[in-house]
Amino acid sequence: MKDKKFFEREGVQSVIASIICILIGLLLGFIALLIINPKGAPQAMFRIIGNFFKWNRGDLKLENFGITLVKTAPLLMCSLSILFCYKVGLFNIGVAGQYVVGACAALVGVFGFNLNWIGCVLLACVAGMIYGIIPGLLKTFCNVNEVISGIMLNWISLYSANMILGKYVATGAKDTPELHSTVEYQKALLPNIGLNNLFNGNKYVGLGLVIAIVFAVAIWIIMSKTKLGFELKATGYNKNAAKYAGMAEKRNIILTLGLGGLIAGLGASLLFLTDFTQWDINQTSVPAMGFNGIAAAFLGGLHPIGAIFSSYFIQHITDGGSYVDLSMYTSQISDMISSIIIYLCSFTGLIRYLLKRRKGGV
Amino acid sequence: MNMFEILMQYTLLFAAVLSLVALGGCFSEHSGVVNLGLEGIMVIGALGGALTFKYLGTNTSLFVIVIMVLLVSILSGVLFSCLLGIAAIKLKADQTLVGIAMNMLGTAAATVIVKSINLAEDPTNPSSEITYISGKKAFTFIDGYEFNWFMIIAVIALIAGYIVLYKTRFGLRLMACGEHPQAADSVGINVYKMRWAGVLISGALGGIGGICYITAGVSSWKFEVGVAGFGFLALAVMIFGQWKPQRIAIAALLFGFFKALSNVYSGFDFLKNLNMPSQVYNMMPYIICLIILAFTSRHSRAPKAEGIPYDKGMR
Numbered sequence: 249m250k251d252k253k254f255f256e257r258e259g260v261q262s263v264i265a266s267i268i269c270i271l272i273g274l275l276l277g278f279i280a281l282l283i284i285n286p287k288g289a290p291q292a293m294f295r296i297i298g299n300f301f302k303w304n305r306g307d308l309k310l311e312n313f314g315i316t317l318v319k320t321a322p323l324l325m326c327s328l329s330i331l332f333c334y335k336v337g338l339f340n341i342g343v344a345g346q347y348v349v350g351a352c353a354a355l356v357g358v359f360g361f362n363l364n365w366i367g368c369v370l371l372a373c374v375a376g377m378i379y380g381i382i383p384g385l386l387k388t389f390c391n392v393n394e395v396i397s398g399i400m401l402n403w404i405s406l407y408s409a410n411m412i413l414g415k416y417v418a419t420g421a422k423d424t425p426e427l428h429s430t431v432e433y434q435k436a437l438l439p440n441i442g443l444n445n446l447f448n449g450n451k452y453v454g455l456g457l458v459i460a461i462v463f464a465v466a467i468w469i470i471m472s473k474t475k476l477g478f479e480l481k482a483t484g485y486n487k488n489a490a491k492y493a494g495m496a497e498k499r500n501i502i503l504t505l506g507l508g509g510l511i512a513g514l515g516a517s518l519l520f521l522t523d524f525t526q527w528d529i530n531q532t533s534v535p536a537m538g539f540n541g542i543a544a545a546f547l548g549g550l551h552p553i554g555a556i557f558s559s560y561f562i563q564h565i566t567d568g569g570s571y572v573d574l575s576m577y578t579s580q581i582s583d584m585i586s587s588i589i590i591y592l593c594s595f596t597g598l599i600r601y602l603l604k605r606r607k608g609g610v
Numbered sequence: 611m612n613m614f615e616i617l618m619q620y621t622l623l624f625a626a627v628l629s630l631v632a633l634g635g636c637f638s639e640h641s642g643v644v645n646l647g648l649e650g651i652m653v654i655g656a657l658g659g660a661l662t663f664k665y666l667g668t669n670t671s672l673f674v675i676v677i678m679v680l681l682v683s684i685l686s687g688v689l690f691s692c693l694l695g696i697a698a699i700k701l702k703a704d705q706t707l708v709g710i711a712m713n714m715l716g717t718a719a720a721t722v723i724v725k726s727i728n729l730a731e732d733p734t735n736p737s738s739e740i741t742y743i744s745g746k747k748a749f750t751f752i753d754g755y756e757f758n759w760f761m762i763i764a765v766i767a768l769i770a771g772y773i774v775l776y777k778t779r780f781g782l783r784l785m786a787c788g789e790h791p792q793a794a795d796s797v798g799i800n801v802y803k804m805r806w807a808g809v810l811i812s813g814a815l816g817g818i819g820g821i822c823y824i825t826a827g828v829s830s831w832k833f834e835v836g837v838a839g840f841g842f843l844a845l846a847v848m849i850f851g852q853w854k855p856q857r858i859a860i861a862a863l864l865f866g867f868f869k870a871l872s873n874v875y876s877g878f879d880f881l882k883n884l885n886m887p888s889q890v891y892n893m894m895p896y897i898i899c900l901i902i903l904a905f906t907s908r909h910s911r912a913p914k915a916e917g918i919p920y921d922k923g924m925r
Contacts, residue, residue: 280722284722284726284730285726285730339706339707339710341710386900386903386904390903390904390905390907390908391907391908391910392900392903392904392907393849393907395646395706396842396845396846396849396903397900397903399839399842400839400842400846400896400897400899400900400903401896401900402839403838403839403893403896404893404896404897404900407889407890407892407893408889408893410889411887411889411890414887532835532838533834533835533836533838539710539714542707542710543714546707574736575729575733576729576733577726577729578721578722578725578726578729578736578738580718580721580722580725580834581722583714583717583718583721584715584718584719584722586714586718587711587714587715587718587719588711588715590707590710590711590714591693591697591708591711591712591715593707593711594697594701594703594704594707594708594711595697595701595703598701598702598703
């Protein structure tokens with residue numbers, strides 16, 4: 249016997265709320281496309297929603313599906329970092345900077361120390377963790393809001409990464425070297441563990457996706473089944489009550505942001521060690537991965553398992569955005585849709601309330 | 611012009627931006643709403659102003675350009691800040707999340723709009739850049755110097771802000787809503803209206819700050835980069851200024867100086883001889899900001915009720 253009817257269960261309601269957010273976001277995006285140029289709007293919308301379905305051969309579809317998955321892994325890690333910290337009452341917007349630091353550390357591991365992939369991944373974890381601890385210390389000991397310090401640290405990380413990785417870039421080039429092209433760097437590539445065969449031999453697909461999903465499940469278990477998770481959540485609900493109950497609330501805050509940083513840093517290494525993308529030392533804005541992670545975390549109803557699906561969705565429409573007809577539209581239309589979705593996600597409480605009231609009235 | 615004059619000009623320019631935006635944040639927070647969306651408001655205000663420059667063309671008189679650009683920037687900022695008002699006041703949403711969403715939306719929407727306009731004019735030009743060389747001149751009042759009307763506007767805004775907050779009935783009521791909204795409500799002040807006023811004023815000031823920022827020393831802007839964290843620097847100025855207009859002015863000058871230094875350091879021989887990478891100067895304002903915040907936030911006098919949605923039914 250179930251205690252509650254299907255539609256009254258909290259999980260079901262969050263899923264419905266998220267789907268409503270997605271639908272409104274897509275609708276507003278479609279209206280924007282219509283305003284820019286009504287002629288190609290339906291096709292552009294199908295390109296955004298369809299993403300890899302644009303390719304007409306099955307093997308190409310699979311290969312491009314794989315590419316979206318490769319980018320989903322770091323996005324999922326970023327969104328896990330956000331939602332993990334949010335459960336403890338911390339808004340870890342510094343995730344973008346922790347991601348940058350992780351990427352930088354992983355690449356220094358490759359080019360500077362010539363480590364294998366395990367070494368590079370560990371280096372990225374440590375760097376991300378240290379970078380997450382900084383706002384934690386500032387918050388607990390100096391009362392600095394973690395959002396403000398996070399933003400400042402994001403910009404500092406960007407310029408630092410450009411400076412540090414500049415040493416390994418060939419003169420005249422702007423990107424760090426590709427890992428596949430040099431024999432001594434190849435040991436730093438993440439193993440494919442056979443997954444590449446599933447995606448038409450896409451050489452970028454591999455361990456990263458598995459690690460990200462394992463982390464999602466692990467965080468779900470930690471938060472809902474362990475004493476540590478309970479303490480962290482209690483600290484998030486009421487810092488003073490947690491302190492009164494004998495929990496080390498300062499330690500919990502620092503620990504949370506440190507773990508959040510570790511997750512984000514690890515996420516960055518999962519992308520850069522596949523060799524799918526290189527670090528561009530001339531970039532002037534912090535990579536969008538961290539900010540998209542915020543969208544994914546809230547769209548997934550702040551649930552680690554929900555984040556797996558929402559991360560994939562956000563990456564799916566972001567990649568789809570690059571397939572719109574670029575002589576009429578721009579790929580940033582997807583960013584716009586994602587940001588509208590985040591804005592709407594702040595109302596999920598309201599949507600759930602409306603759902604409840606409707607059911608109550610019947 | 612020697613380098614110190616240039617450094618001083620840029621310091622004043624950036625200080626004008628920071629004090630305008632920080633003052634906006636100050637009004638919003640005193641009414642009880644945390645406005646993390648200032649960055650997005652700046653982008654949208656800048657977009658409105660830049661488009662006005664573009665469409666007014668070169669034949670319009672300078673006076674009309676100045677007035678129109680200011681009006682459109684203010685209006686754009688105010689309209690965009692309604693997103694915060696609706697979510698934070700009406701629907702009682704998480705103000706941090708709304709602010710972050712507004713920042714992302716501001717940059718993404720501005721990029722889409724500018725790129726679409728550029729593409730419609732020339733299908734081979736997918737850039738997000740608007741150029742306004744002649745329009746920008748309208749705002750400078752001495753030839754060859756970067757001094758402009760925004761500095762005057764910033765000073766006026768700071769003085770007006772001080773008077774409004776501390777010497778008028780409206781200002782004192784506004785601050786009451788940020789300190790103890792239930793008490794304010796009990797003596798007949800409409801908390802929702804006051805909070806709307808705070809948010810809309812911050813939208814107006816953020817909008818001017820945006821157009822001020824993209825005309826500071828440059829005459830074209832790529833909207834893809836947003837405003838490079840300036841909205842958050844302004845929030846840091848506000849915190850360092852302890853939510854008080856007179857202190858915000860001093861904080862803005864300090865932060866403006868370091869930002870200016872990162873722009874013009876290469877003109878100073880002794881700085882150039884240090885041979886530090888340009889990135890070090892680029893991150894300087896942010897590092898200084900963190901250090902100053904670390905030392906000044908301990909005894910912060912933030913409005914007590916900021917960030918908490920007001921609910922009449924709550925005690």
